[in-house]
Amino acid sequence: EVQLAESGGGLVQPGASLRLSCAASGFTFDDYGMHWVRQAPGKGLEWVSYISSSSSAIYYADSVKGRFTISRDDASNSLLLQMKSLRAEDTAVYFCARQREYSNSRYGMDVWGQGTTVTVSS
Amino acid sequence: SYVLTQPPSVSVAPGETATITCGANNIRSKGVHWYQQRPGQAPVLVINYDSDRPSGIPERFSGANSGNTATLTISRVDAGDEADYYCQVWDSRSDHFVFGPGTKVTVL
Numbered sequence: 398e399v400q401l402a403e404s405g406g407g408l409v410q411p412g413a414s415l416r417l418s419c420a421a422s423g424f425t426f427d428d429y430g431m432h433w434v435r436q437a438p439g440k441g442l443e444w445v446s447y448i449s450s451s452s453s454a455i456y457y458a459d460s461v462k463g464r465f466t467i468s469r470d471d472a473s474n475s476l477l478l479q480m481k482s483l484r485a486e487d488t489a490v491y492f493c494a495r496q497r498e499y500s501n502s503r504y505g506m507d508v509w510g511q512g513t514t515v516t517v518s519s
Numbered sequence: 520s521y522v523l524t525q526p527p528s529v530s531v532a533p534g535e536t537a538t539i540t541c542g543a544n545n546i547r548s549k550g551v552h553w554y555q556q557r558p559g560q561a562p563v564l565v566i567n568y569d570s571d572r573p574s575g576i577p578e579r580f581s582g583a584n585s586g587n588t589a590t591l592t593i594s595r596v597d598a599g600d601e602a603d604y605y606c607q608v609w610d611s612r613s614d615h616f617v618f619g620p621g622t623k624v625t626v627l
Contacts, residue, residue: 434562441605441618441620442556442605442607442621444607444615444616444617444618447616456614456616494562500609501609502608502609504552504567504568505552505566505567505568505607506552506564506607507564507567507573509562510561512561
């Protein structure tokens with residue numbers, strides 16, 4: 398079964414760091430680009446970051462650029478998001494999602510994890 | 520950056536047709552993807568690249584994209600279709616993936 402499972406969320410203080418992980422199973426991980434998408438409480442979906450299958454293309458939303466770092470470990474079928482200098486507005490459920498590669502516009506995000514919750518509060 | 524607009528809500532009676540729009544300048548030049556998100560659940564891709572239905576998505580879901588508006592149509596709506604629906608595109612000018620603000624579909 399194709400699955401994505403996020404972990405690493407929690408309650409942290411403003412300015413702290415946190416690392417999220419996404420474990421992939423049931424498919425050839427290194428054939429897919431991967432995303433992080435977040436959803437603040439009661440709000441819509443916000444794209445956070447993308448990494449291509451070869452890690453040659455990496456993009457960030459303006460709201461996280463310079464603070465978040467996306468990476469992948471194909472040996473362990475894992476997607477990572479290193480978050481630093483966290484702010485209250487980073488509070489959200491963070492989802493990982495896969496995207497088939499061809500061009501960035503051709504395919505949507507066809508498999509999603511259930512999300513992990515990050516709360517930034519003092 | 521590229522901005523997508525969606526109506527905040529759409530209400531529809533069971534058995535009727537729900538139409539959800541996603542507007543942006545020259546959106547027909549982009550591939551539009553649509554996601555369904557039921558309360559407390561992860562999003563699900565229901566339409567890929569304007570009009571393709573992924574495996575397992577009912578034929579009642581269809582999409583179109585023309586001019587400045589992309590459209591998700593849900594025919595013969597039932598209670599299980601009550602959810603938030605988001606459109607999404609890739610903006611090559613900014614190297615950003617962009618979601619619309621979402622439309623809440625209520626089945627009366």
